Amino acid sequence: MRLSAQGLLRGFTLLLTFGFPELTFAGDAALSEAIYRHGVLPSGAPLVADREGGVRIEGVTGACVNCHRRSGLGMKEGRQTIPPIAGSYLFHPRAGTADDLDLPFVEGMRADRDPYTDATLARAIRDGIGADGKPFSYLMPRYQLGDTEMASLIAYLKQLSPGAVPGVTESVLHFATIITPDADPLKRQGMLDVLEKFFIDKNHYVRAESPRLRSSRRLMFKVNRHWELHVWQLTGAPETWEKQLQAKLAAEPVLAVISGVGGRTWAPVHRFCEAEALPCLFPNVDLPIVSENDFDSLYLSKGVLLEAQLIAHELTTQRDESKVHRVLQVFRAADVGEEAAGALAAALPDERFAVVNRYVPAGANTRELAAAIRKAGGADTLVLWLRPADLAALDPVPPDVASVFMSGRMGGLERSPLPAAWRTVTHMAYPVDLPERRRVRLDYPLGWFRIRQIPVVAQEVQADTYLVCGIVSDTINHMVDTFVRDYLVERVEEMLEHRVITGYYPRLALAPGQRFASKGGYVVHFAGRTGALLIADGDWLVP
Amino acid sequence: MSFRRRMMPIALFGATLLALGPCGAWGGNTTADMSSHEQHKSRPPVTSTVPYVVPDVTLVRDDGRTVSLAEEMNDGRPVILNFIFTSCGSICPLMSGIFAQIQRKLGAEADHIHLMSISIDPEHDTPERLTEYARNFGAGPAWQHYTGTLDASLAAQRAFDVYRGDRMSHPPVTLMRAAPGLPWRRIDGFLTPDELIHEYRQLLAAN
Structure with missing residues (x-):
């Protein structure tokens, strides 16, 4: 792909102007990401598309990410299943069933279709014609893209393909929890007790001798991997925490961060999660970072x-x-x-x-x-x-x-x-539900603590930690073996509102652009x- | 001409003839019809006439005013109604885009119709968020967005049979009514703006 120096410069100026958080990509990649995620063309002009019946959409409203999600693995909304468009799901050879493909299972994936080529994919995006020559439904807009822009977008889709994920091995899923030096010692201990017992429970059901399973004919099963917890204890001044966390992540790659406990500031931890595109579920933060355009850091509420x-x-x-x-x-x-x-x-x-x-x-x-x-x-x-x-x-x-x-x-x-x-x-x-209304929802974690002889030293922290452990566990079960970090966040967004055991909160829900699961209080x-x-x-x- | 357009009149006729409930017509979510749009199995729109009773609930309009849903609907103007939420990626922007086109195509006539969009995610969709959303779609003075308590939104959703257990399962439904006291015309699925305007004119003419 060739772009003029001026075009590149303009693109970058625009990215800077809008403060996109992802400037780690070099040149072309950042520009194609801007098309996919923000509906901004390399020229700085908005992405333009038309739907049947003359409904025109422009800019971020038409960005691919709205439906196909950041992972490119699609989603389900209402009766619509939005198919995956990460490259490997478009370019794989024709197969009998999804089981014959060496691809992680996602809803909406198709096996029995001729592979796309760059040319048929461009036709699909511009004219809404599938690889099989049939037109798409009304939900897929017809995009106006020049050849260079198209090439840029297709290159982006290709690199979205799921590959090896840090923190995921054949037999182990690695997670971390983060503790700042100024964390309350009681809260720290209470949280760690819950996490450690939860991981023990989780692994109790894994039989080491049984063979590794994978998705098959849409059957759900417990993925046979051990869960391993890494405790990332920070030291020193907050200015040094991001560096410490980067070093810990490099030494002990993890799929996600489950919980953490801090004191005065959580901003360096939040920035670390965003910069590393690492899913981080934080139940215990008094002062979270309010930035609804961020993606990876999820909180139970806005705290204070x-x-x-x-x-x-x-x-x-x-x-x-x-x-x-x-x-x-x-x-x-x-x-x-x-x-x-x-x-x-x-x-x-x-x-x-x-x-x-x-x-x-x-x-x-x-x-x-x-x-x-x-x-x-x-x-x-x-x-x-x-x-x-x-x-x-x-x-x-x-x-x-x-x-x-x-x-x-x-x-x-x-x-x-x-x-x-x-x-x-x-x-x-x-900022939680009233005592008499939450009693039943809290009996569950409190009973679990009792049976496992976990001392209740910081009840809110411990109940919230247990809640988030359950959220991660349920979500991972539903992901089958599709371990993709962005997909984990997307699945949490989709599934959270179905939870019945919501601890201190009357209900929890997230969505794209919503990073705080409980939104009110008394x-x-x-x-x-x-x-x-x-x-x-x-x-x-x-x- | 697209496949969907060709199918449309048959579908409308079929729906009337078979009197399929909106849920039944749009339901049946088996593995086989996981309608990836590539598979091109999106169902054709289905219209029906239903005597919904407007529930007695209080909502908050995008200008921050607390209002009665019944009073908002019964000011004498014809009403066109949908249900949306601002964090919704695919279906809602399309539905709102269609409202925007209806508003534009009808020109001055649109001022005499009340376009109403009720949020199904009221705890997130504050009046400020709805105002911003409305502005993004160029909503004019006759198009209002509504939020309120979760219970109020659920009551409205249930009254118009659009509640399917959670936000992500909400069906694309457009409802229209010529005047207070008359039954509602319900459209499950997507019609083009022109088709919706045609549907609206027919509804007015019939009443």
């Missing part, structure tokens, strides 16, 4: 950022509009409360709310913290982004404010050690004589 939105919703809808409300937020330096406070301040309209953020140094003792809060008198609303130890050490009586909000996620949900007098005035952001207050009961202020809120 969701809580900030829940509190902002309450304040903007419940407070009378005629006067300016004074909001004081308290958090510790070097904890995620700072970002949460920033998100809440940004979400409150300036003309109605005067927000003051007061942070306490990371090493400050609880007396200094209490003193900072005592100065809240005169504010209408106090917002606490504090951990249980700080909450337990608050003055017995709250300052004279109209109401107090607190982070449930940081403060320990209903087990928060908030002093009794505070419970009468405090509302808690509660605001609750304490009730009962001892303040031990929780009552929701209103319905499940999706801010």
